[in-house]
Amino acid sequence: MRLSPASRIALILLCSIPLAWASNRMASPQRRLAWSAKGASIAAVRPSPAAEGKQSAAPAAPWTEISGEGAVQLFEAKAIFFDARRTAAYREGHIRGARSLPAWEDIDEKLKALVAEGLDPSAPVVVYCSGGDCEDSHLLGQKLYLSGFDTVRVYRDGFPDWEKRRLPVSRGPNP
C-alpha cells in the first residue's frame, strides 16, 4: 500500500501521542508528568474566593508570598512546609521537616493522601522552591489551594535563602 506524503506525515504525528502516553504511564512517579500539570485553572475546579461569596475566611488569592522572616516564624509555629522542587533536589537538601511535593511530577496520589489526612484547611502551609525566578512554589500553591488549603504561603526566596540564613536543613528522602 502506498501512502501519500500528507498521510505519512499525519501518521507519524499521530503515532507520537500513544507512544508518549504509554511511556509516561510506565515511568516512575518521579519521572512522570501529569497531563494536566499546568492545566487546571482555579475557576474551573474551585470557584475563586470572590465568586464563592464568602466574606469570612476566604483568601483573596490562592496564595500569598512571604519573606524569609515570615517563613522562620511559621517554621517556629510548626506550620507544614512543602518542597516544590524536583525529587532529586529535595534529596540533596531541604528545610527540616518539609515534605516533598514536586510541582512538575505526578503528585495526584500524594495530594489525595494529603487531603485524606484531614489536616486543618485553614492552618497556614508554606511552599517553597529555589527562589529567584523559580515559579514551582506558585504552581504547587495553586494545586494545594485547589485541594482545599485556604492559607497557602509562598516562601519567595526559597531554599537558597534558607541555607544562607543557616537554618535547619535535612538531607535524604525523608522530611
Added chain:
Amino acid sequence: MTPSSSRWRRLGAVAARILLGGLFLYAGGSKIVDPPGFAHELSNYRLLPDMAVAPIALALPWLEVLCGGLLVVGVWRRESALILAGLLVVFVGALSIDLARGIPVDCGCFGGAKPARSPAERFADMRLAIGRDVLLLILAAPVLFRANRPEEPTRPESRENDST
C-alpha cells in the same frame, strides 16, 4: 555531471540524513527520560497556554525520536525531514521571540535539569542554539530536495527504499 561527483553528492546526502536523524534521536531520547524536566523548561518559555504545556512536553520528544529514527534507517525520509525542518523553524522562532523579549530560558533541547545559570549565560546559549538549529536546517535541505530530482542517476542499488 560526472558519475564521481554525483556519487559524492549522494554520499553527502546520506551522511547529512544520518547525522540529522541521529541528533534528533538523541535530543528526543534525552527528553523522554524526564518529561517533568522538559515540561518545566517549556513552561519557562512563556509561549504556550498552560493547558498545552504537558501534552506537548510528552508528545514532542517522541515525534523527534520517530522522525530521527526514520531518517537514520532511510524510511519515509522526506516526510520525516519535513517534520523535523518544521520543528527546527518553530524552535528558532521560540528562541528568537524570547531573546527579543529578554526572557532568559534554558534551551531544553537536550533535556532539562541544568545547574542554575546567570541570564547572560542563558542568552549566550540561546544564540548558540539558534545558530545550531539553522545549521541543522541546512543539513535537512539535501534530504528534502534531493528525492524529487529526476536528473539524478537511478541505478537499482542506489535507489533507497522510498516506496515503503
